[in-house]
């Protein structure tokens with residue numbers, strides 16, 4: 203068995219990334235992450251049993267193909283990676299992919315799966331959603347709207363939590379004012395946590411079996427725990443039919459960090 207220092211491995215992988223062609227300017231990542239009308243897919247994978255058995259030098263070579271595929275698709279999709287391994291019992295890695303077209307996400311996932319690294323990935327789940335302009339916020343009180351604009355604490359928020367949500371048919375049958383009043387209550391209960399929890403909402407009705415994918419970043423998991431407990435007390439929660447199943451908890455990592463984690 204050959205063992206190389208990890209720094210050498212990462213440097214080699216950087217070179218391999220360059221080998222996969224000129225590094226393009228890539229998509230406007232900032233725009234994809236903030237605009238409405240953008241598709242967001244969450245693809246969860248577990249490494250197969252073979253992965254741990256192959257020689258580390260082969261693992262390194264296979265991981266280089268992950269970096270190559272990510273580079274190849276940078277022009278059309280924004281890719282974020284999360285390490286679930288160690289925190290999740292059924293998966294190792296989560297890809298969050300944003301694009302203007304769902305088929306660009308599909309093209310990335312197909313290339314990933316057919317790469318030498320991807321052949322070791324077993325799909326644990328894929329969820330799709332779409333970002334939209336806020337439905338209820340425009341009707342909220344001026345104070346709540348202003349509070350929602352308050353910035354979150356600076357500094358890294360390494361933990362990521364993804365929770366799929368499905369609401370009942372009864373919720374969808376309510377008139378807009380009733381829904382808005384309950385969503386304002388939801389928001390007021392959640393506002394104290396806005397400093398330490400960053401949120402993003404994806405709409406999935408019709409694209410998946412769920413209605414929403416909720417995505418959060420935080421450095422304070424205890425705050426996130428208290429936030430969910432607070433939301434479970436508001437009236438709107440009575441219309442939630444599915445919360446989680448699965449709840450995904452992981453740590454945000456760069457491609458190089460993921461490679462370093464999975465090479466071991």
Ligand code: HEM
Nearest residue numbers: 336337338339365367389392393395396399401414416430
């Ligand atoms: C920082 C904490 C949070 C804040 C400030 C917050 C605020 C909001 C706001 C303002 C909306 C309405 C968006 C619109 O107008 O379309 C909303 C929707 C939603 N939130 Fe939260 N939220 C927080 C945490 C959570 C958590 C922890 C969950 C569940 C785990 C959650 C689940 C949802 C869902 C499913 C919707 C969509 C509901 C619907 O449109 O029927 N939120 N949230």
